[in-house]
Amino acid sequence: MSIPVTVVGIGKIARDQHLPAIAGNPDFHLAAAVSRHGTVEGVPNFTDFDRFLAEGPAGPVALCTPPSVRLEMALKTIAAGRDLLIEKPPAATLGEIETISAAARDAGVVLFATWHSRFAPAVAPARAWIAERKVERVTITWKEDVRRWHPGQAWIWQPGGFGVFDPGINALSILTEILPGAIHVGAATLEVPQNCATPIAAQLAMTARGTVPVAAAFDWRHEGVQTWDIEVEASGQRLTLGMGGAQMAIDGTPVDLPAEAEYPEIYRHFARLVAARESDADFAPLRLCADAFLVGRQVAVAPFTE
Structure with missing residues (x-):
């Protein structure tokens, strides 16, 4: 039943x-x-x-x-x-x-x-690939058009609405999944529209595993090709996750992956949790967002209008 x-x-x-x-x-x-x-x-x-x-x-x-x-x-x-x-x-x-x-x-x-991006098809293979190598650098580029993906959602610009961190936290959820362990935000720049309380763009400088530099650029003003990429340099090779984890390549060579099914996977996982009476609640991505707001330098930018 x-x-x-x-x-x-x-x-x-x-x-x-x-x-x-x-x-x-x-x-x-x-x-x-x-x-x-x-x-x-x-x-x-x-x-x-x-x-x-x-x-x-x-x-x-x-x-x-x-x-x-x-x-x-x-x-x-x-x-x-x-x-x-x-x-x-x-x-x-x-x-x-x-x-x-x-x-x-x-x-x-x-x-x-839930962190739906963790269920993207490239995330588990990327974690396995990284586990066997020495990570040297991570670069995150998350740029999209807010008017296309969040039309009429005024709450995202209000206190507690996250602004560009609403999609940016998806990147951070993948980062904390494929690169387990402590990650610290050393510096951040938050670009906040003059008529909003939350940022429309952000740049983060982080450190993973004590010495690995992680750079992230989030931007909601991007009207060109929508970009959700994570690049990992490790042991002289380059892993690229594209389209939010739907695609994966090693040194430019695509890796075959199953079809994307993030939310179906979420509900399959939820069914397993309910059957086993177990919880799954990881706060690491939210912690990185909070740290970015704590250490971030705010820069006023042009007002945002729909």
Whole structure:
């Protein structure tokens, strides 16, 4: 029998990714939707989260709301004894996700803080390739057009909205997966539009494994070819992850990979976690974002308009 799951926050990411992934997974079926603005045909729809918890169907909850409002919902979900999947980034602050994680552990509830880019097909092979070599340098280039990928999402420019770190954290989630161990942010430049509270571009200088330089450039103003690349120089060779981990090459030679299926893989992993009563909640990418904001030098740039 499949597991009933309720999606909370029926926005672009829920419609584009979560709902199709649930529909294609025999371990789950969509039981309900909770949203102030969106609805899903064929299931009960709720506009009030408390009413859903009291009257709605049982089963896990997938939180797809903006991170700034997740803490209260997550804690109420856990208090109701429901397993919880959280869209990335898992919370607005490290303190919030630590509180959520502790509550889930104490309640015996499964918590899955998802990082969808870690399920890109090149990530596991890249981690295995790196594990056998001495890493010399890592370069991240993450440049896209915010108007194309996040239209009308004003929350990303408000405090707690992450700005360009909303996609940039995807790169950091891959980095922390393929290069395990301590990574420190030494310096950062955050370019903040004059009418916004969060950056539209950022440059990070980090260090991994004590001596390995890691440079990252995030930019949301890029109107040309959209770029989501990570390049790793190791033992005299060069590994390149392209298209956010959908592609991989060694010294320019492409590596055959399975088809991209990030969100289907997320729900397959969630089914395994629920069956084993285990949690998966790693905060390393969020920590790097927080460190960048702490040490970053802010530079005012032109106002942003849709």
